[in-house]
Amino acid sequence: MTGLGSKAIWRQRLIYLPLILVLGYLVVWPLIKLQTLAFENGARGYRSQYGRADILDTLQTTAALAFFSLVIAMVCGTVLAFATSRLPRRMGFLRLVPILPIVIPSVANVVGFAFLLSPGPGYINILLRMLPWWSDLQSGPVNVYSPTWIIIITGFSLTSFVYLFVSAGMQNISGEHLEAAQISGSTTIGTFFKIVLPLLRPSLIYGAGVALLLGLGQFTAPLLLGQNEGVKVLATEMYLRASESPINFAAAAAAGSPLVVVGILVVFGQKVLLGNQSRFVTHGGKSFAPVGGSSPWAAVIVAVYGLVALVLPLAGVIIVSLTPYWSGELSWDLFTLANYEALISTPGIVDSVVTSVVTSIIAVLICVPIGFGVANLMVRRQDLKILRTLADLVTALPMGIPAVIFGVGFLLTYTEPPLILYGTKAVIVLVYVVLMIPFATRMQLTALISMGDKYEEASAVSGAGPVATMLRVTLPMLRPTILSSIALMFILLTHEFAASLMVRSATTQVMGTLLYDHWSNGSYTLVAAMAILMSAVTGAGVAVAMLVGGRNVLEKL
Amino acid sequence: MSFPKIKAAVASGAALALILTGCSSGSGSGSELAGSWDEIVTAARDEGSVTIYSTHSPDNLEALKKAFEAEYPGISLTYVRGTDADILPKIEVENSTGSGVADVHMTTDAGWISRSLETDYSAEVVAPAIENPEYDAAESVIEDKFFLTSATVFGLGWNTTNVPEGLSTPDDVLNPRLQGKVGIQNPNGIATYVDMYRKIDVDYGADFLDRLVTVKPRVYPSAVAITQALASGEVWAAPMAASNIVTEQDKGAPVGFALPEKPWGVPWYSHVLASAPNPNAAQLLADFLLTPAGQAAISADYLSVLPDVPGTGVPGSTVTAQDVELGDPDTLDPESVEQFQAEWEQKFLR
Numbered sequence: 001m002t003g004l005g006s007k008a009i010w011r012q013r014l015i016y017l018p019l020i021l022v023l024g025y026l027v028v029w030p031l032i033k034l035q036t037l038a039f040e041n042g043a044r045g046y047r048s049q050y051g052r053a054d055i056l057d058t059l060q061t062t063a064a065l066a067f068f069s070l071v072i073a074m075v076c077g078t079v080l081a082f083a084t085s086r087l088p089r090r091m092g093f094l095r096l097v098p099i100l101p102i103v104i105p106s107v108a109n110v111v112g113f114a115f116l117l118s119p120g121p122g123y124i125n126i127l128l129r130m131l132p133w134w135s136d137l138q139s140g141p142v143n144v145y146s147p148t149w150i151i152i153i154t155g156f157s158l159t160s161f162v163y164l165f166v167s168a169g170m171q172n173i174s175g176e177h178l179e180a181a182q183i184s185g186s187t188t189i190g191t192f193f194k195i196v197l198p199l200l201r202p203s204l205i206y207g208a209g210v211a212l213l214l215g216l217g218q219f220t221a222p223l224l225l226g227q228n229e230g231v232k233v234l235a236t237e238m239y240l241r242a243s244e245s246p247i248n249f250a251a252a253a254a255a256g257s258p259l260v261v262v263g264i265l266v267v268f269g270q271k272v273l274l275g276n277q278s279r280f281v282t283h284g285g286k287s288f289a290p291v292g293g294s295s296p297w298a299a300v301i302v303a304v305y306g307l308v309a310l311v312l313p314l315a316g317v318i319i320v321s322l323t324p325y326w327s328g329e330l331s332w333d334l335f336t337l338a339n340y341e342a343l344i345s346t347p348g349i350v351d352s353v354v355t356s357v358v359t360s361i362i363a364v365l366i367c368v369p370i371g372f373g374v375a376n377l378m379v380r381r382q383d384l385k386i387l388r389t390l391a392d393l394v395t396a397l398p399m400g401i402p403a404v405i406f407g408v409g410f411l412l413t414y415t416e417p418p419l420i421l422y423g424t425k426a427v428i429v430l431v432y433v434v435l436m437i438p439f440a441t442r443m444q445l446t447a448l449i450s451m452g453d454k455y456e457e458a459s460a461v462s463g464a465g466p467v468a469t470m471l472r473v474t475l476p477m478l479r480p481t482i483l484s485s486i487a488l489m490f491i492l493l494t495h496e497f498a499a500s501l502m503v504r505s506a507t508t509q510v511m512g513t514l515l516y517d518h519w520s521n522g523s524y525t526l527v528a529a530m531a532i533l534m535s536a537v538t539g540a541g542v543a544v545a546m547l548v549g550g551r552n553v554l555e556k557l
Numbered sequence: 558m559s560f561p562k563i564k565a566a567v568a569s570g571a572a573l574a575l576i577l578t579g580c581s582s583g584s585g586s587g588s589e590l591a592g593s594w595d596e597i598v599t600a601a602r603d604e605g606s607v608t609i610y611s612t613h614s615p616d617n618l619e620a621l622k623k624a625f626e627a628e629y630p631g632i633s634l635t636y637v638r639g640t641d642a643d644i645l646p647k648i649e650v651e652n653s654t655g656s657g658v659a660d661v662h663m664t665t666d667a668g669w670i671s672r673s674l675e676t677d678y679s680a681e682v683v684a685p686a687i688e689n690p691e692y693d694a695a696e697s698v699i700e701d702k703f704f705l706t707s708a709t710v711f712g713l714g715w716n717t718t719n720v721p722e723g724l725s726t727p728d729d730v731l732n733p734r735l736q737g738k739v740g741i742q743n744p745n746g747i748a749t750y751v752d753m754y755r756k757i758d759v760d761y762g763a764d765f766l767d768r769l770v771t772v773k774p775r776v777y778p779s780a781v782a783i784t785q786a787l788a789s790g791e792v793w794a795a796p797m798a799a800s801n802i803v804t805e806q807d808k809g810a811p812v813g814f815a816l817p818e819k820p821w822g823v824p825w826y827s828h829v830l831a832s833a834p835n836p837n838a839a840q841l842l843a844d845f846l847l848t849p850a851g852q853a854a855i856s857a858d859y860l861s862v863l864p865d866v867p868g869t870g871v872p873g874s875t876v877t878a879q880d881v882e883l884g885d886p887d888t889l890d891p892e893s894v895e896q897f898q899a900e901w902e903q904k905f906l907r
Contacts, residue, residue, distance in 0.1 A: 052899070053903065054899075054902060118789075118791055119737070119791075120791040120792065121789045121791055138719075139737060227743065228777065229906065230776065230902060230905070230906025240745065242646075243643065243746070245641070245646050245669065245746065246649060246891070247646050247649065324809065324810075325785070325788045325789065325805065325808060325809075325810045326785065327788065327790060327810075327811075328789070328790050329790075347622070348635070411650075416654075420654045420655070422650055422651070422654045422656045423654075423658055505650075505658055506658055506659065507608060520639070520640065520643070521779070521781050521782065522777070522779070522781050522782035522783070522785030522786065523615060524785055524789065
């Protein structure tokens, strides 16, 4: 190596080092603070949390929720990905259906299911009780507050994530690979198992890993539905310990530790299993051609999923939002728009919308350049090994560690000197940045990897410098990815609930946390109207994303 | 500098700038309590806003907001309604970080009130309404800080569609027909409910809790949530329902309410917070809470701290908030509450 070369490397290091340090402070420091506290005074936090009489139940419920909702999500997600690839031409619009549940905020979705499946006044239960074999029941037959239904609802909510990963993987498979296999004499099924599935391995592993971690850290459904029957998971335990008087941060940290450990293991596991990611360069001259043509059954499968996961809960929310009080007995004279008027007159609701939108936009604007910087470091700077590894791990951590843990960590970190940010929007923005860094980074990283280096080499051979190549080749090629990542991050953030619930203050609220407060107060009809409002805000975000990024921006998620 | 370098630098700069912005965003108006009451009223108008945290019914807090803003145009009232489990940690964090949001805080937690007297959470209340002889400051104010504001009596609530015959004694709730359709409060983090469970275990008939288990009650975070569950028909009966059921009745909800022979009640006490960002408006609100107009709002369908306030109290009785005793703080320390919670969970959530 020449002296000049090593000087250039040092310059690179100095450029990327502040980025890594800031990321380290944001992502890792709150986790270290939590663990330090949990181990203080002879691990008092661990003794307090794991000495509880119900801790075994809590651990079992957490594991069951993660495992079974993962199974549901993997099966539904993969079937949907395959089904959407076989949709008849006229039914192409159904491709959006598996992604749409992401647009419906999880709190809205969960309360929608509660309105439908509450054992007493749940609308579907009332219809089911009209059937001859259930006509003698006074409540049920479905109990949305039971662990089984919490798992099913969680599984549905994770399905979209698995679908995203698997279908993205399918679309990235070049038709050349498939044609080559067929020319070499492989059958359709053989091609699927020998070519498609192996090339899907990164998507499947990522999808399963992400769904498992989301399931482990699942918070919304257990918190909103589980309280009636004492269903506890580690994430809700963290919330409860951090919202006691006096706040028991040490026990909250200890409650979250198993999730942190599994998160780190899964993140490492994914890296080992995927190995050298450049093996998965799939860009070729031809795009994915579905194996075996289209089928009307595919449309039926997608439509049924849309009905169950999307239309029904939304219908439940709409009906409750139009009544003066939630009741199983509906009549036309009950219908009212008072709850929508209350959205304006009830203190804090309009503010919460503004806070959600503003904090989400600021966080997204901060995340995109960070993600681009990290993705570039990882793909184009093979020479900066240590920094690359650090950046890789730090940006992957928030994917592995549930949002509620960052919420508690941020509450702890920013209610103490030197930086007291309690009650400010800044702390919400910071935690949002941390939560979205993996999405910002991974999406741009995947695009850069898939692109390979042949375009940049071609540009260089044609005489363009690095800046010209970046501006005229790389960035234009990344534009759809960046726009998709902005859309995805904005949608995810306007829904964000778990971390926001920890860092919000009583008057600095986002939409999801205020909705939860009204849910706890039993203001179900107002909650329903708020759920519609939240969906509308996200819907507006999606519409803007489509205007800017093209009609198929959602499909690029 | 090449493009990726610029991007990397911009990224780290942006994150750093955000942190620095956050640093400077303090809270609180920095205003101080004025001298005379007239000066306090003037200063309160300058502050222009006041925030109350309360466990009272959302309908009553909304009524309080309207009444206060009508009395003092130009000063907006923000209320935050939650359970003690939601609110108490916020009060503590706001105090410890000096980032006060709440000006006045209203609670029923006897243990917390007692413990907070040893801290610097509260400011002395100087509202002239305290001197009203009908209010009886000697009985109603604790150490010049916590002042009695309202009270509730819990009774029997039912859904009139599903239980048309209504309830008259706590034992009526134990009818096997009501299995799975009885709503009760989760005492998690709420000392007031711990006190309630201990008392009704005796007053509702011996070992009432052991007998209550047999109807497999559904659990809700607060009495307010139970009222809604009764209205929706999600549960049909509740042995410890709040009197705000009457408010839902007026909206047309199919619910009924009756007091048992030995009802359990709890008073709300309020205090002006030392970390209040609007200390003058806080005193003004404290004063307003103790006026007939304030009581008509905050104590509608509940017990007033003043006699003869229309829309408050129990029909046919002269009972006021002063007649309802605050729990014994010695039995409501955090350890004892946590232990009761564990026992309660073993009973009701197994």
